[in-house]
Amino acid sequence: ETGVTQSPTHLIKTRGQQVTLRCSSQSGHNTVSWYQQALGQGPQFIFQYYREEENGRGNFPPRFSGLQFPNYSSELNVNALELDDSALYLCASRIGQGEAFFGQGTRLTVV
Amino acid sequence: AQSVTQPDIHITVSEGASLELRCNYSYGATPYLFWYVQSPGQGLQLLLKYFSGDTLVQGIKGFEAEFKRSQSSFNLRKPSVHWSDAAEYFCAVGARGGSYIPTFGRGTSLIVHP
Numbered sequence: 001e002t003g004v005t006q007s008p009t010h011l012i013k014t015r016g017q018q019v020t021l022r023c024s025s026q027s028g029h030n031t032v033s034w035y036q037q038a039l040g041q042g043p044q045f046i047f048q049y050y051r052e053e054e055n056g057r058g059n060f061p062p063r064f065s066g067l068q069f070p071n072y073s074s075e076l077n078v079n080a081l082e083l084d085d086s087a088l089y090l091c092a093s094r095i096g097q098g099e100a101f102f103g104q105g106t107r108l109t110v111v
Numbered sequence: 112a113q114s115v116t117q118p119d120i121h122i123t124v125s126e127g128a129s130l131e132l133r134c135n136y137s138y139g140a141t142p143y144l145f146w147y148v149q150s151p152g153q154g155l156q157l158l159l160k161y162f163s164g165d166t167l168v169q170g171i172k173g174f175e176a177e178f179k180r181s182q183s184s185f186n187l188r189k190p191s192v193h194w195s196d197a198a199e200y201f202c203a204v205g206a207r208g209g210s211y212i213p214t215f216g217r218g219t220s221l222i223v224h225p
Contacts, residue, residue, distance in 0.1 A: 052182070
């Protein structure tokens with residue numbers, strides 16, 4: 001149990017729809033990162049937030065956006081869903097350069 | 112930019128045998144290095160990390176890893192594998208300074224035979 005919780009655990013969406021995934025960070029962790037993990041692949045970095053500001057972004061299009069709230073919980077929003085967006089989405093929280101604790105992920109299926 | 116190569120997609124060992132999972136990284140300086148484990152349907156759990164100091168790092172569950180700068184490697188080892196070690200293992204490299212965002216390898220799937 002890492003203290004990082006993600007919701008929902010599973011989700012099925014139709015191509016073209018929009019989706020919001022949620023992450024509740026471990027208490028006191030001010031940095032949250034989001035990753036996309038396609039089947040059989042390692043996690044790919046999407047973006048990172050530190051104290052409600054985005055401070056790092058991977059090679060993902062603008063239809064992937066996020067928010068971090070004052071309580072350090074976070075959202076990942078994906079617009080205009082494509083079939084290739086089907087993946088496990090992981091969030092991880094940490095303080096500074098300390099250990100990153102991962103949630104169990106949200107499995108998104110786009111049909 | 113940093114990158115990680117895990118050359119073995121699958122590794123099969125017998126229970127009780129020793130294990131070594133390979134990891135090579137590319138980075139212009141000494142990076143932060145990590146090994147994570149992922150069981151089916153689960154998130155990632157940190158096994159061990161290297162930031163500085165002793166190049167032989169001890170982790171949880173009896174794992175260790177050795178940082179070899181000359182070979183740009185950070186291989187994971189365990190002297191005796193248990194059936195419960197069957198999982199996906201990911202090596203990751205993080206850049207020092209800046210936003211400190213780890214880059215993951217594609218993973219090695221460990222299969223343990225009884």
